[in-house]
Amino acid sequence: MNTTISNKTESFELSTEATGQLGALLCPTGTSSNVPVTNDCTPIMDGSTSAKSCPIRRTSAAVKLSKLKPLSPSTEQLLLGTLLGDGSMSFDNRNAIYRARHGAVQQAYCEAKYQVLKDYVQTPAKIVPNYGWGKESCVFSTVTTPALNFIRELCYRPGPVSETGRPSWVKFVNPMWLARLTWEGLAYWYMDDGNLSHSSANTWVANFSTHGFTRNQVELLALTLTRRGVYAKAHKVRKKDKVYWMIHLTVDSTRMFLRHIKPFVHPSMMYKVQWFQSTTCCMYCKDLIENARIVLTTDRPCCEKQECQHQRDLDRSRRWLSKPENRQKNNERAKAARNANLPAHRARARELRLIREADPEYKAKWAKRRMELKLAYYKTPEGKAKKAKDDAAYHHRKKLRLAALNQPASSPSNT
DSSP, X not given: OOEEEEOSSOEEEXXXXXXXXXXXXXXXXXXXXXXXXXXXXXXXXXXXXXXXXXXXXXXXXXHHHHTTOOOOHHHHHHHHHHTTTTOEEEEOSSOEEEEEEEEGGGHHHHHHHHHXXXXXXXXXXXXXXXXXXXXXXXXEEOOOBGGGHHHHHHHEEEEEEOTTSOEEEEEOOXXXXXXXXXXXXXXXXXXXXXXXXXXXXXXXXXXXXXXXXXXXXXXXXXXXXXXXXXXXXXXXXXXXXXXXXXXXXXXXXXHHHHHHHGGGSOGGGGGGTTTBOSEEEOTTTOOXXXXXXXXXXXXXXXXXXXXXXXHHHHHHHHHHHTSHHHHHHHHHHHHXXXXXXXXXXXXXXXXXXXXXXXXXXXXXXXXXXXXXXHHHHHTSHHXXXXXXXXXXXXXXXXXXXXXXXHSOOOOOOOO
C-alpha cells in the first residue's frame, strides 16, 4: 500500500514502510509507528486527534537548476546598478539573496526587474502592506544562490556585529564595483535614486539621492561619472540636524547623461527623462531657447533676458497670491515688517511720495492708469449703478444752477 503526499509544488508517493517511519518521526515517544498519514501530511494521533498540519515546501526543479546558472550581462548590470539605489542583499551562511522593494505606484518597474531575475526567483513580485512611506509596496526576492556570491563580495563588506552576535554586511562603494558599471547599470541607478530638479532660467539638472553613503563614497561616485564625460559634484544637504551627501550634474552633463541612458529606461519610469527637448520658444519674447527642458507645470519656458525673467517672476507671484491662504500670509508678513520699524517706513513713504509728485511723467502715467481703472470699474454691475447715480446727481445739480441763473433779480427794497 502506498500513501500519496502532495503540496503546492509537487507530489510523491510513500511506501507502507516509509509511511511508518514518517509516523514514528511525527509521533511522540511511546506511541505506535503505524500512524496513518492524510494527503495534506496531517498524521492522525490515536485514531481521533489530528496533529498540526505540516505542508512540505520544496523548491521547483527549474529554480534548483537556475541556482547554478551564471549571471547574464543584463542581470549583472541590474544588480550592480540597483545596489547603488533601492536594491539590497541579505546572506545566509554561504549564499546571497537579492531583494527589491518599491512603492505601489512603481509596480510596473518592480515587475520589470522580476522579469530580468525570474530565473532566480520562486515567488513573483507582489503587493504587500507597507508600514513606512506609503500604504503598499511591491516586493520580490531571489532564492539563495551561489550565482550572487560574486556580487556580494564585490559590493559588500563585513560591518559591525549585530545584537544577535552575527556579523552584518554593509554596502561599500569601491573602484572595482564602479569599473564594471555600463550605461545600462547607470540607468538602473538613475531609475532607482535619480531625479530632475529645477535650476534657473528654465534649466533642469539631474540629481542622485545618495544619502546612505559616506562623503568619500559619494565623491568617488561623482568622480566616476566625471571620467565618463558627465561632470558631477557632491553637495552637502541637511535634514533634521543630520548631514547627507548628494550628487548634482550640470545642465550640459544632464543632457548628455539622459541621452546615454534613455534606451535602457523602462517605459513606466520615462517620466524622469521624457520631457527633455532640444529647443523651445520663450513664452514672453518668443525667442528660440536652445537645450531647454519643458515640464508640464505652471512654470513657462523663459529665456535668459532680464525683462523676461522679471515677467516670469511676476507671474509666479500672481499665481502664489491667487490663493487666499498665501495672500493672508503675505499681508501678515508685510504688516509685521512695517510695524517692526514704523517711523522709518513712514519716512520712506513720504520720500517716495515727494519724488513721485515731482515727476511729471509719473503723474501722467498714473493719471492714465486711474482713468483706465475707472472705466474698467464702470463696466461692472456695481460701477454701472454708481455711474447712473452720479449722472443723475450731476444733472440735478446742473438743473438747479440753470434755474438759479434764469430767475429774475429782485429789485432793491425802499428804505
